[in-house]
Amino acid sequence: MTKKLEEIIRSGGALLLPTETVYGIFASALDEAAVNHVYHLKKRPRDKAMNLNVADYKTILDYSKDQPAYLKTLFDHFLPGPLTIILKANSAVPSWINSGKSTVGFRFPKHPITTKIIKHTGPLIGPSANISGSESGKVYADIVTHFEEQIEGYADDTALTGQDSTILDLSGKRAKILRQGFITKEDIKEVLPEISF
Numbered sequence: 001m002t003k004k005l006e007e008i009i010r011s012g013g014a015l016l017l018p019t020e021t022v023y024g025i026f027a028s029a030l031d032e033a034a035v036n037h038v039y040h041l042k043k044r045p046r047d048k049a050m051n052l053n054v055a056d057y058k059t060i061l062d063y064s065k066d067q068p069a070y071l072k073t074l075f076d077h078f079l080p081g082p083l084t085i086i087l088k089a090n091s092a093v094p095s096w097i098n099s100g101k102s103t104v105g106f107r108f109p110k111h112p113i114t115t116k117i118i119k120h121t122g123p124l125i126g127p128s129a130n131i132s133g134s135e136s137g138k139v140y141a142d143i144v145t146h147f148e149e150q151i152e153g154y155a156d157d158t159a160l161t162g163q164d165s166t167i168l169d170l171s172g173k174r175a176k177i178l179r180q181g182f183i184t185k186e187d188i189k190e191v192l193p194e195i196s197f
Contacts, residue, residue: 002116005154009121014038016129016143016153017117019109021082021165021182022136023143024126025151026053026117032096035125041147044132049098051084051105053126055119060106063123065090068170070192077191080110082165082182097125103171113154128164138162 008015012034014027025041027034029052039046052063057075061067064087074085089104098104107126109115118124129137129147137143140155166181168188174196177185185197 002113002120005113006117006121008152009034009117009124012037014041014151015117016137016140016147016151017114017126018111018140018154018156018159019082019107019114019126019165020080020111020159021109021161021163022138023129023140023153023160024053024109024114025129026114026124026126026153028121029053029097029123029125030094032094035094035096038125038127041150042127042130042132044127047099048132049101049103049105050125050127051107052093052097052123053107053109053114053118054123055080055108055115059123060085060087063090063093063104064088064106068195070194071170073192074188075108078183078188079108080115081108082110082161082163083107084165084167084179086167086169086171086178088171103169105167107165111156111159113156136162136164 066088084107086105129143164181166183167179169176
C-alpha cells in the first residue's frame with residue numbers, strides 16, 4: 001500500500017499525509033529541490049525553518065548535539081505523539097532545513113502509514129498542509145482542492161485531533177514551550193520532574 005507513496009518521496013515529490021494532529025505535506029528532507037517545492041506550495045517564508053520527521057530515537061541523535069540527559073525518557077514517554085522537540089543542530093542538518101539557524105526541530109507523528117513511510121524514506125519534512133499563515137488542514141479532499149490537485153497522498157480524516165503539536169525547545173539552559181498544543185507543561189513535569197522551565 002505504501003510502495004507507490006514511497007516512490008513519490010524518492011523521486012523528489014511531495015505527499016499529503018495524516019499525523020495524529022493535522023495533515024502535513026511530506027517530502028525528503030535531504031533533497032533540496034523537494035524541500036524548495038514544499039516551500040513554494042505553502043508560500044512559506046524561507047526564514048521559517050522546517051522540522052525533521054523521524055521514526056526512531058537514533059535519527060534524532062544523528063542530526064542534533066548537546067542533547068539533555070533526559071531526552072530518551074521524554075522520547076519514550078511522548079513519542080510518537082503530538083510533540084515537536086527543538087535541539088541544537090549538528091553539521092549533518094542541511095542549511096535548507098533549518099534556514100541557517102543553530103537549532104532543528106524533530107517530530108515523530110503517530111500514524112501507522114505516515115510512520116512506515118518515514119521509516120522507509122526519512123527523514124522527511126512535514127509542515128502542516130496549508131498556505132503559510134492560514135489554518136492547518138484537517139479535511140483531505142479540501143486540501144487537495146486547495147492545492148489545485150498538485151499533491152496526492154493518503155486520506156484518513158478520522159485519525160486527526162485537529163490540535164497542533166506542542167513545540168518544546170530544549171536548546172537552551174531552560175526548557176521553553178514555544179507553542180502550546182495537546183501536551184502541557186504539567187504533563188512533561190509529571191514525567192520529568194528534573195526539567196526546568
